[in-house]
Amino acid sequence: MSFRPAGFRPAVVRYAVVLVFALSSSVLLAQEAKTPASASTTAQPAAAPAEHAPAPAAQAAIKPGDATAGAGKAAACGACHGMDGNSSDPQYPKLAGQHESYIVRQLADFKSGKRQNPIMLGMATALSEQDMHDIGAYFASKASLPGVADQALVERGEQLYRQGDTTKGVPACMACHSIDGRGNPGAMYPQLTSQHAQYIEATLKAWHDGTTWGDDAHAQIMPGIAKKLDEKDIAAIASYVEGLHATGGASGASAAK
Numbered sequence: 001m002s003f004r005p006a007g008f009r010p011a012v013v014r015y016a017v018v019l020v021f022a023l024s025s026s027v028l029l030a031q032e033a034k035t036p037a038s039a040s041t042t043a044q045p046a047a048a049p050a051e052h053a054p055a056p057a058a059q060a061a062i063k064p065g066d067a068t069a070g071a072g073k074a075a076a077c078g079a080c081h082g083m084d085g086n087s088s089d090p091q092y093p094k095l096a097g098q099h100e101s102y103i104v105r106q107l108a109d110f111k112s113g114k115r116q117n118p119i120m121l122g123m124a125t126a127l128s129e130q131d132m133h134d135i136g137a138y139f140a141s142k143a144s145l146p147g148v149a150d151q152a153l154v155e156r157g158e159q160l161y162r163q164g165d166t167t168k169g170v171p172a173c174m175a176c177h178s179i180d181g182r183g184n185p186g187a188m189y190p191q192l193t194s195q196h197a198q199y200i201e202a203t204l205k206a207w208h209d210g211t212t213w214g215d216d217a218h219a220q221i222m223p224g225i226a227k228k229l230d231e232k233d234i235a236a237i238a239s240y241v242e243g244l245h246a247t248g249g250a251s252g253a254s255a256a257k
Contacts, residue, residue, distance in 0.1 A: 062129050065100045065137025074135045076123065085139040090196035097144040097193065099185035100136035106213075107132040114214040147194040149243025157240025160233060168228045173237065176221075181244040188218065192241045200238035204229065 085096030109115035181193035207226035
């Protein structure tokens with residue numbers, strides 16, 4: 001004879017049912033954890049390895065300037081610089097015959113704000129680098145019309161241009177800009193041949209007073225030289241440069257006299 005409290009059997013049965021349910025639930029949860037996404041979910045393809053990912057579109061390579069393409073792009077420049085780059089207003093520089101590389105640098109500096117000029121900032125902002133090269137090529141293909149020097153200033157101007165002034169620490173201009181003022185495109189030293197004296201004088205005075213066209217070593221060359229020049233020197237160089245041009249190998253000095 002055994003002793004069992006009343007209601008023991010129903011309690012045991014209920015406990016067994018709960019235990020079975022709990023164990024069953026645990027098994028189902030474990031299986032679900034191991035089971036991949038349901039069939040109703042569309043399987044996503046594995047991500048492609050990084051080495052097979054499509055490369056971003058490469059930027060178009062900048063080509064040498066195209067003078068023909070540049071003719072149309074330079075049309076707006078003609079209002080100040082002349083349609084062929086020979087400006088009639090001496091406050092605006094002649095661009096005819098100027099090196100493509102130099103024009104590109106100046107346009108880029110105007111666009112970036114390194115060289116300050118509100119008019120040119122507006123003109124350069126919309127230009128791509130290729131546009132700048134095309135415009136530069138167009139003006140480089142043109143010939144600069146000869147100017148005339150003031151006879152009273154030629155002697156001093158020629159001395160400074162060809163020899164410099166060692167007492168002032170001023171180097172000869174032709175060391176960078178060549179004897180006939182054609183400049184050096186590789187070093188981006190501009191052509192000065194037949195440039196307006198008014199423009200040259202205003203530019204040298206601005207450099208003398210502290211204006212710079214950038215913060216790199218190249219941009220510091222002329223401000224450093226201009227600070228050593230007085231007003232008479234600046235006027236003499238500017239006038240000499242306007243009369244400087246080569247004709248059949250003749251120097252600008254002979255043409256100006």
